[in-house]
Amino acid sequence: MISFDNVTKRYPNGYDALSQVSFSLDKGEMAFLTGHSGAGKSTLLKLLMLMERPSNGRVLVGDQDLASLANSQIPYHRRRVGVVFQNHQLLFDRSVFDNIVLPLRICGFDPADAARRARAALDKVGLLSKEKLNPVVLSGGEQQRVGIARAIVHKPQFLLADEPTGNLDPKLSEEVMRLFQQFNQVGTTVLIASHDLGLIARMPHRVITLNQGRLVSDGK
Ligand code: ADP
Ligand code: ADP
16 A cells, blocks of 8 residues: 655755645555646655655555665665656667666566566557567657556556656547556556546546645545
8 A cells, every 4th residue: 555644745945845645545546646737746756756755754655664765775666666757768779678678687687587577568558569669669659658568567566657648649548547447457556646637537536636735635
């Protein structure tokens, strides 16, 4: 599960991007995080990824208090928590396959095992036939699916996404959301930050709303 207990994040300039935020997400749940630009969505995800630390309060991921993790343990934490970004952050100087296999090679998988897992991840997002292409030639929706394959290649228990459909048209956005639902159905806990209220309204999931750093509503 994921749990925020009275969490405040004050940036060094004195601005509180999150103020006394509390909620929890059960293991296997899928939820949206929404709110206007500047509401604190990215900050909340950054706390979960240990890209930032809270100024106050407690963040738990899978029963682990993140405060107990030293910076040296962050790489291991990031294997449990897959992340999808709006702008994909793909490497455009290498193939789709290499984009997926690289994170596995970096953490020491043997080449054959890494290749097998990378292909399995590409298969799950329907892009196995494009593994040799450079991501630059793919459509926006396909690039986002490569980003999702890379986020799930470690089989994370948690999948976070920051505006994953921000650059996609409505049809592609729904495809990407269906993929997240598929991973959720096999047990992955999913939290998606999005300000696409139309898309969110068409899905049956919990919606957590932030406004100026405060949690202002939480429900279906
Ligand atoms: P959202 O993702 O909902 O748009 P963010 O979490 O990115 O919101 O930002 C919340 C607020 O915190 C914004 O007002 C933003 O300007 C501010 N903020 C974000 N990062 C920093 C930072 N590193 N230093 C100071 N202020 C920041
Ligand atoms: P294997 O267990 O033989 O490596 P799987 O078919 O179980 O193969 O998984 C292949 C790939 O699918 C994994 O590397 C991972 O990318 C993805 N995957 C499998 N299960 C999950 C899951 N529960 N959540 C997210 N991704 C998953």
